[in-house]
Amino acid sequence: MEKINYQLKNRTDKVKLPTNLGFGQLFTDHVFEMDYDTVLGWHNPVIKPLENLSLHPATMFFHYGQAIFEGLKAFKNIDGDVVIFRGQSHLERLNRSAKRICIPEVDTEFVLNALKELIAVEKDWVPVNKGESLYIRPFILGVDTFLGVRPSQTYKFIIILSPVGAYYAEGFKPVSILVQDEYVRAVRKGLGECKTPANYASSLLAGEEAQKKGFTQILWLDGVELKYIEEVGTMNIFIRFKDEIATPKLTGSILPGITRDSVIQLLKSWDVNVTERLISIDELISEYKKGNVKGIFGTGTAAVISSVGRLTYKNETMLINGGNPDDLALRLFDEIISIQYGMVEDKFGWIFPVQTKEEFVK
Numbered sequence: 001m002e003k004i005n006y007q008l009k010n011r012t013d014k015v016k017l018p019t020n021l022g023f024g025q026l027f028t029d030h031v032f033e034m035d036y037d038t039v040l041g042w043h044n045p046v047i048k049p050l051e052n053l054s055l056h057p058a059t060m061f062f063h064y065g066q067a068i069f070e071g072l073k074a075f076k077n078i079d080g081d082v083v084i085f086r087g088q089s090h091l092e093r094l095n096r097s098a099k100r101i102c103i104p105e106v107d108t109e110f111v112l113n114a115l116k117e118l119i120a121v122e123k124d125w126v127p128v129n130k131g132e133s134l135y136i137r138p139f140i141l142g143v144d145t146f147l148g149v150r151p152s153q154t155y156k157f158i159i160i161l162s163p164v165g166a167y168y169a170e171g172f173k174p175v176s177i178l179v180q181d182e183y184v185r186a187v188r189k190g191l192g193e194c195k196t197p198a199n200y201a202s203s204l205l206a207g208e209e210a211q212k213k214g215f216t217q218i219l220w221l222d223g224v225e226l227k228y229i230e231e232v233g234t235m236n237i238f239i240r241f242k243d244e245i246a247t248p249k250l251t252g253s254i255l256p257g258i259t260r261d262s263v264i265q266l267l268k269s270w271d272v273n274v275t276e277r278l279i280s281i282d283e284l285i286s287e288y289k290k291g292n293v294k295g296i297f298g299t300g301t302a303a304v305i306s307s308v309g310r311l312t313y314k315n316e317t318m319l320i321n322g323g324n325p326d327d328l329a330l331r332l333f334d335e336i337i338s339i340q341y342g343m344v345e346d347k348f349g350w351i352f353p354v355q356t357k358e359e360f361v362k
């Protein structure tokens with residue numbers, strides 16, 4: 001692949017981040033972009049100022065949704081170094097999503113390096129306070145100008161960056177969840193395991209209805225029998241039974257979360273019995289009634305760990321651990337955060353350095 005072409009803005013003002021960053025509202029002022037066509041493959045890599053896209057109204061992805069994305073984070077650790085958490089795993093998942101919807105794969109090593117260069121350009125946008133981070137959103141769109149249904153032959157790959165605030169600004173608050181049995185998110189052998197816009201479009205109505213009823217999130221059941229639990233909104237789910245921590249196995253309709261994988265690896269390293277298996281909603285309810293459900297938590301890049309305080313299915317509401325976060329969820333949260341901010345050793349090789357403090361000084 002060619003060298004990255006730099007078209008940098010002449011920054012006159014120093015970057016000043018607001019105190020309350022929120023999520024996904026503020027964007028840094030450069031992007032990474034590259035193009036694909038069938039002759040050149042991926043080409044024309046460039047880091048350039050963020051600007052609006054200009055696209056023909058017949059651009060294919062507007063009509064048929066041929067698009068994929070990723071969501072990962074960079075942190076400024078306690079030594080002042082910027083690091084990316086599990087970048088390689090996220091890009092490998094991007095390629096798996098790509099394959100499923102006929103998007104050409106990217107060279108993960110090249111993209112990781114491009115990301116590193118982009119973040120180095122935007123280093124002043126990486127927030128420094130604990131809990132804050134730089135959210136990274138790579139995405140790919142099919143951009144042929146054509147109204148027939150077929151895979152596009154040209155694509156655009158873009159990475160945008162957004163400084164985001166601490167998810168738990170008000171503390172580690174357990175969420176209330178509605179088990180959704182009116183709608184389904186995805187089915188096996190469909191698109192459930194891809195990070196593709198269609199999955200989010202299909203979840204919006206159910207999410208809105210649950211919020212009107214006072215719930216924070218929804219727990220999806222499998223799309224065929226509405227019997228097995230799958231995942232929560234944009235998080236995977238773990239149930240702490242008496243002698244086991246179980247998470248739904250990846251059957252094809254569940255998004256294979258990187259945080260899910262990190263949690264499984266951590267629990268194994270702590271000799272906790274963690275299993276990936278089918279968990280029916282009936283099993284969950286009957287175990288709850290026997291007093292065997294000690295905790296429930298969700299996992300995802302945005303919140304890392306989100307403790308579930310209440311779970312409602314039809315007319316039954318389960319109060320989990322008295323509505324309080326369980327100790328294991330808190331321990332996992334602390335451990336992952338500590339790895340991300342460089343407070344404990346990264347035994348798993350999850351941390352990818354972007355630029356050192358010394359390099360910043362130059």
Ligand SMILES: *Cc1c(COP(=O)(O)O)cnc(C)c1O
Nearest residue numbers: 234235236255257258259300301
């Ligand atoms: C992104 C996502 C997750 C969590 O994945 P992470 O890699 O842990 O961030 C879970 N479910 C859905 C539907 C998602 O989009």
